[in-house]
Amino acid sequence: MNGKHITKLGFTGADIGLALAAASVREDAGAARDDILNELRAVHASPAQHLTGVYATLAASLQARAEQDALHAHDALRAQPLPYRVWGAHLIDDGAFAQMNTAMRLPISRAGALMPDAHLGYGLPIGGVLATQHAVIPYGVGVDIGCSMRLSVYALPAASLDARSGTELLHRHTRFGAGVGWEKRDRLHHDVLDDPAWNAQPLLRHLFDKAVTQLGTSGSGNHFAEFGTFTLTHGGLDLPAGEYLAFLTHSGSRGFGAQVAGHFTRLAEHLHPHLDPAARKLAWLDTRQQEGQDYWTAMTLAGQYALANHEQIHARVARALGETPTLTVSNSHNLAWKQVVDGQELIVHRKGATPAAEGQLGLIPGSMADPAYLVRGRGVPDALHSASHGAGRQLGRKAAEKTIPRAEWKAYLAQRGVTLLGGGIDEAPQAYKRVQDVLAAQSDLVEVLGQFQPQIVRMDSGSEDI
C-alpha cells in the first residue's frame, strides 16, 4: 500500500497521510489489500458513515473538506459581471468601474447601476446601486447607515437672515465633530428613541446611550448645515415659484450607525472566509437567516435615527428663527430597500444614490459653495429608480489637501458670497465634480424642480477650531 494507491482513490492533501495511516492499521490487523482499498473507497464515498472506528479521523477530515468546498462553491464569483447601465461614464474613474464590476460578479447580485457621481468606496463604490436576492451587504449600504438630506423652505425672502445672525444661529443650535453630542440639559426627545428595536439586540441596547447623546448633531466629514437661497422653478409644492430663505442639512446616523456597520461587516466577512479577496468588503448576510434579519433590523433603526437626527437639527433652527417651514423635503441616500425588480422582490442597496421612483422628491447637493438641487424622480427601471446623491468626489481627501491652492478655494467661496464656518480644504468645491455636469448626465433620471444656493455654511472644523 503506498501513496499512489491512495491518490488514485481520490484522496488529496492531508487526507492521503490519514488514509495511509488507517490502511497500515488494517494491514497490521491482517486485512487483505483489496479489502482495505474497498474500505477506503467506501469512506471516500460517504465519510458520514465512517465517523467511528479505524477510519474516523480520515472521515472527519473528508467531511470538513467537503463542507469547506461547498461553502467556497457557494461564494464563488461569476466569471463575468452581469451587465449594468452607467450614467455619466465620462465622469467616473476606473476604480469605481472596477468595484462595480466585482459587485456584479457576486453570486447574489441580480441587477445594478452606476450613477454619475460614482467614485471609489469600500466594497461597493459610492454612487453604486446594487440589487441582490436573499442577501444584504453591510458595505453595500456603507458606514454611515441612513446618511440623508433634509431641506426646510421658509415662506420668507432670502434676505431675511443676514450673515451675522445666521452665523450665530448655526453656532448656537448645531453641533459638529466626531464624538460630539448634546449636553443633557439641551437634549430633545424623539419618538425614534422609543422604538422597541433598541431592545431587540444586545448591540443596539449597548449603543442606545450614545444614540441619545448624539441625536440632533451633524458629525464630520462631508456633513453640513447651511442657510441659503432656494429658488423654486416649478409651482405646485405648497409654494408658488420664487426665491425663499431655506435651511439644508446633510447628516447621518453618527456613531450609532457607524458601529452597527462595523459590527455587521465583520460578521459578514467572518461568515464568508473563502470569498474572493477582491470581493472581501462585499461580504453579505443572508436575509433568511438570523444574522441578515438582525442587520436589517439594526439598519432600519439607523435609517430612522438618521432622519430623526435631521428633524431635530431643523426643529432647533426653526425654533431659533421663530418660524415654521412651509415646505420640507428629505431623503436617505445610504440604505437598502426591499424593491420589486422585474417582478421579483430584491434588496436594492443605494450607497450614495438618491431614491428616484416616479414622482419621488429628492435632494442632490453640489458642494459647500455649489447649488443643491430639488429633484423629482422619473422612475427609470434600468437605474433601479435611482439618481446620484451629490456631485461626487473628483479628488480624494489627501489629494485635495495637496493640490488645491488655498487661495483658489477661498476665491471660489468669495465669488459666490459664501460664509464658511469650519470646513476644510478636503471639502473644497474643487475636490468635487461640477454638480451641473452630474445633473446633465442624469436628466433622464430626475427632473429639476428648484435649486438651493448655500450662503452660510457650517461644517466640522477638524483641527482648526472656530
Added chain:
DNA sequence: ATGTTC
C-alpha cells in the same frame, strides 16, 4: 463616516 477597527 466614526472618535481610534478581530
